[in-house]
Amino acid sequence: MTLKRFSLFLLSSLFVAICCLLASIYYFFYLPGIKAEILDQQQQEFNLLHSALSLSKNSLTTLCYDYAVWDELVEFVKNPTDEFVQRNMPDNAFEAANIDAVLLTDINNQLVWDFQHESLLNSRQSLVNLITQGDAALVKILPTSAEIALQKVSSRSGYLVLNGQLIYFSNTTILPSAAVGEIVGSLTMFRLLDSALIKDISQLSLIDFSIQPTTKTTNTSDDFFSFQQIETISPSHTWLIGNKFDDEVVLVTLNHKKVSLPRLDWLSVMLLMIAAVLIISLSLMMLSKWLISPLIQFNQNINDSSNDGLMSKMRSNHFIDEMDSISNSFNQLLQKFNAQQNYLETLTVQDALTGITNRRGLEAFAKDIVLRWHTEQKGFSTMMIDVDHFKAFNDQYGHLEGDNALVAVAKSLAEQVSTYEAIVSRYGGEEFCIIFSECDPNIIRPIAEKICRAIEQLHMPNKIGNRQWVTVSIGVLVVNGEATHATQYSFSDVLQQADEQLYLAKQTGRNTVKLQCFAQ
Numbered sequence: 001m002t003l004k005r006f007s008l009f010l011l012s013s014l015f016v017a018i019c020c021l022l023a024s025i026y027y028f029f030y031l032p033g034i035k036a037e038i039l040d041q042q043q044q045e046f047n048l049l050h051s052a053l054s055l056s057k058n059s060l061t062t063l064c065y066d067y068a069v070w071d072e073l074v075e076f077v078k079n080p081t082d083e084f085v086q087r088n089m090p091d092n093a094f095e096a097a098n099i100d101a102v103l104l105t106d107i108n109n110q111l112v113w114d115f116q117h118e119s120l121l122n123s124r125q126s127l128v129n130l131i132t133q134g135d136a137a138l139v140k141i142l143p144t145s146a147e148i149a150l151q152k153v154s155s156r157s158g159y160l161v162l163n164g165q166l167i168y169f170s171n172t173t174i175l176p177s178a179a180v181g182e183i184v185g186s187l188t189m190f191r192l193l194d195s196a197l198i199k200d201i202s203q204l205s206l207i208d209f210s211i212q213p214t215t216k217t218t219n220t221s222d223d224f225f226s227f228q229q230i231e232t233i234s235p236s237h238t239w240l241i242g243n244k245f246d247d248e249v250v251l252v253t254l255n256h257k258k259v260s261l262p263r264l265d266w267l268s269v270m271l272l273m274i275a276a277v278l279i280i281s282l283s284l285m286m287l288s289k290w291l292i293s294p295l296i297q298f299n300q301n302i303n304d305s306s307n308d309g310l311m312s313k314m315r316s317n318h319f320i321d322e323m324d325s326i327s328n329s330f331n332q333l334l335q336k337f338n339a340q341q342n343y344l345e346t347l348t349v350q351d352a353l354t355g356i357t358n359r360r361g362l363e364a365f366a367k368d369i370v371l372r373w374h375t376e377q378k379g380f381s382t383m384m385i386d387v388d389h390f391k392a393f394n395d396q397y398g399h400l401e402g403d404n405a406l407v408a409v410a411k412s413l414a415e416q417v418s419t420y421e422a423i424v425s426r427y428g429g430e431e432f433c434i435i436f437s438e439c440d441p442n443i444i445r446p447i448a449e450k451i452c453r454a455i456e457q458l459h460m461p462n463k464i465g466n467r468q469w470v471t472v473s474i475g476v477l478v479v480n481g482e483a484t485h486a487t488q489y490s491f492s493d494v495l496q497q498a499d500e501q502l503y504l505a506k507q508t509g510r511n512t513v514k515l516q517c518f519a520q
């Protein structure tokens with residue numbers, strides 16, 4: 001896999017991973033948290049409503065007790081007078097306290113006096129009947145004969161559903177203010193949860209609820225006052241409040257403020273995705289710049305070297321320290337490699353014995369010379385130099401001495417041409433070749449003759465016949481730059497003609513020079 005593909009793969013993987021992470025956070029952390037919060041809020045609203053309705057009932061109980069445990073009311077039950085009612089129990093006093101009905105009964109449960117607000121007028125007979133003629137065992141509103149016999153204050157409170165209306169009731173035995181003495185009857189107060197009271201409670205508790213008449217079914221909601229826990233999120237919850245003595249019920253509906261789980265906003269999701277892609281792309285760009293690019297360059301360098309053998313240095317100012325370390329190591333390696341390569345290249349063009357250029361080096365040099373001859377009509381000269389009777393030398397002094405003699409000849413040749421633009425090479429065996437950029441025969445010939453004398457004057461003994469020293473024969477070919485059709489000839493043609501001259505020099509007694517200009 002290439003680094004670029006790997007980057008793409010990494011990008012896609014990161015993108016998928018981030019999407020999975022966001023989805024997991026949304027479904028496993030965010031949604032459950034929100035759900036718990038909404039449930040908690042709905043439960044609080046229920047608790048508030050429960051407390052508000054209970055409080056409304058409890059305040060009625062307090063009021064009822066205040067009236068019932070009162071010496072003057074005891075007297076009133078014994079001897080009812082209009083004057084007492086006008087003075088102590090006017091209609092507006094009850095209305096102000098949100099009391100919709102008051103029934104005063106004696107110990108035989110006979111009605112002594114009653115007040116009924118117009119809101120409950122329709123239910124008056126039902127109420128009176130309920131209290132005075134109903135099945136007391138079921139209703140349980142008035143005190144029982146056992147309670148009256150105890151002659152102690154006793155109270156009962158609860159709720160009734162009459163004609164589809166929810167009514168609180170509170171009953172207290174009528175006693176003197178000391179709360180001990182003869183029970184003369186009981187006082188029952190009623191409070192209707194009409195729309196006005198519901199509105200008041202709503203405004204105070206900031207809860208939206210309603211109470212509606214309904215018909216009881218087996219599968220309907222739980223009883224409001226015994227309900228504990230809201231389990232499911234819903235825009236509204238309903239409960240029933242029913243009579244204890246018949247099937248009449250009302251439905252309490254609580255409308256919640258927070259009603260549903262948040263829905264996915266696809267625009268936000270898309271923006272989030274785009275942001276994720278941008279962040280990942282940015283990270284990858286940085287990764288690419290700081291890590292992948294140097295690796296690609298590193299790879300490119302190695303590839304280039306395998307193609308053309310050239311390696312360039314790697315920069316060593318990377319952002320990542322390890323990349324710098326790799327670069328430095330690579331550059332050091334490259335330096336060693338280049339030094340090694342230079343050494344090897346030198347070896348390929350240098351003659352191991354004499355240290356002068358070998359035949360490969362000569363040919364490389366000749367290429368340039370011939371090119372200039374072909375393109376710029378620049379002439380040159382070539383000398384082929386061969387040691388005379390060298391076999392005999394070897395035979396007399398041994399091969400090792402022969403090597404030393406070749407080294408001495410090479411050294412002398414180099415010295416002789418050091419002041420000229422020329423290259424001295426060992427052409428092979430005991431044969432040397434010198435290329436001069438000079439092409440004037442009048443200059444070249446004396447140089448060749450001087451070389452002959454210089455070698456002889458090395459005085460390396462080589463006794464053959466009347467000869468005493470090692471000598472050389474030289475064949476010279478002068479290539480005139482103005483030669484026509486030069487491009488038809490190569491360096492080997494030049495060498496061949498130089499060789500012919502050398503052959504002539506050997507034929508004419510050795511230790512001599514033969515020169516000729518290039519013959520077309």
Ligand SMILES: Nc1nc2c(ncn2[C@@H]2O[C@H](COP(=O)(O)OP(=O)(O)OP(=O)(O)O)[C@@H](O)[C@H]2O)c(=O)[nH]1
Nearest residue numbers: 386387388389390391392394399400402403429430
């Ligand atoms: N010691 C030594 N001898 C070499 C080397 N290369 C070639 N020779 C010897 O040089 C000799 C060349 O002999 P020949 O080709 O017969 O020619 P020559 O004896 O020089 O006679 P002419 O060239 O005709 O004057 C051979 O004996 C080779 O073994 C070398 O590197 N070292």
